[in-house]
Amino acid sequence: MIYDFNDYNFHVWLVLLITFALISLNLIVPKIRLNKINKLKKIDKN
């Protein structure tokens, strides 16, 4: 089990953190880009 924080588990936590950071970056960036364009479209309509 991984719950006790010894030296080696730190590496697993680090990789886990980087994985989630990269995956969420890949999801958030296109979301923001699309939202920006949709906002522009709304301004254009009014």
Add this chain to the structure above:
Amino acid sequence: MNKTFNNLKTFYHKLGSSPWFYKISGITIPYVALFSFLFLSIGIVWGVFFSPTDFKQGDVYRIIYMHVPAASVSQAIYYTMTVAAVVSMIWRMKMAGIFIKSMAPIGASFTFLALISGSIWGQPTWGTWWIWDARLTSTLVLFIFYIAIISLYSSFSEKKSADQAVSILTLVGAVNLPIIKKSVDWWNTLHQPASIKFTQSSSISPEMLYPLIISIFGFYLVVLLSGLMAMRAEIAKREINKEWFKNY
């Protein structure tokens, strides 16, 4: 037989139409998001918290549940980009260009993840962050290819020629990657590093294998999800002045 072929053909033509893709991807994204979240969390939580400890490496081996899927995904993305490059060059399908443009950063980020997780894994088990081993070197080259594709794309202001240029580079890269891999293998046998062996000979036990398979599947789904979202954003950016997009 003929009917299925015709259906495939219409599906292919529909794939080339950006309004259709924008609509369909909008419908499918929530489901893909749900399943990718499900598989990814099951695979990683099972692997990292509940799978048995490896008797040789201890708990560090759990990095495998992030490292192997990332490495697998990073190569698969390049293959799909190659297919898209062929389509883009022969039929000039603009969706293929959009696909390459959207997938290249995703591929780069997963290749980066494979590299960095491998080096974090290597530090406690082999004692070094980096070693010039064949597989590491060819993954590094793959990463550089992704970066070159991204930077080539951004150097063009005209989208159409950017798509074509990037397709050419992707194809030339795809032809060269096997050659690079093979030559790096030769180079590695010439300069065999002394003690460290990277190839794992021990067979993996089922309690460790199942979460790994689920995690790999989850990674592919996440790539699909982020690819769909990036392509949607790219379509919106390119067709912001088109009539269908204004009325959507």
Add this chain to the structure above:
Amino acid sequence: MTNLAKRIFYKELVSYRKRSSTYLSPIVFFLITIALYPLALSNDPADLSFLAPGITWICVLLSTLLSIQNIFNEDFEDGSLDIFFSLRVSTLSLVIVKILVNWIFSSLPIIILSSTVVFLLFLPSESLVILLTSLLIGTPVISLFGALAGALSLGKSSILGPAIVLPLSLPILILGTSAVSSFLNGENPSFYFLMMLAIFIFLLPLICYACIGALRLHYE
């Protein structure tokens, strides 16, 4: 077609002779980078003779990179490429002849000059022939990649060229240096030569057509 190729060839020769900087600067660059290695690493002949094949190959690679990137730039800027692509004559012969002339003017002098590493880097003199052969077979492939990079990044930032050429030319670098080091270990290096030759023959048509496609992008 051969007539046209011949005419392009002579035109290229004349224009290269006029612009002496295009073939002189790689030579200067090559000599200076060769001189940098003993200064930075060590002046011990034993160390240097061990590193010499690798150092020579890296310097040749970098200095050909310097010239090959601008292979199509001049013709692009003065509009002669434009005329070529609108005339519907064989663009293949243009590309091949341009790469060939560029190789003659930028790679060949460096290959000849690299025989000086026998004195400068104390390369064992019996392996010089192997080094020169590996360079003669290997540099055309690098020229091909350089031409492709030049065609893709026409009129753009020059930093793109190295980013495309260097990862692609890794196999040539590995095979070229392996040929010399395997000879120094007493093995037969012909395998590496044949491999490089195979890569060249395999890539020649592919890269030439990719070049034409990349150049055509600028005239659509």
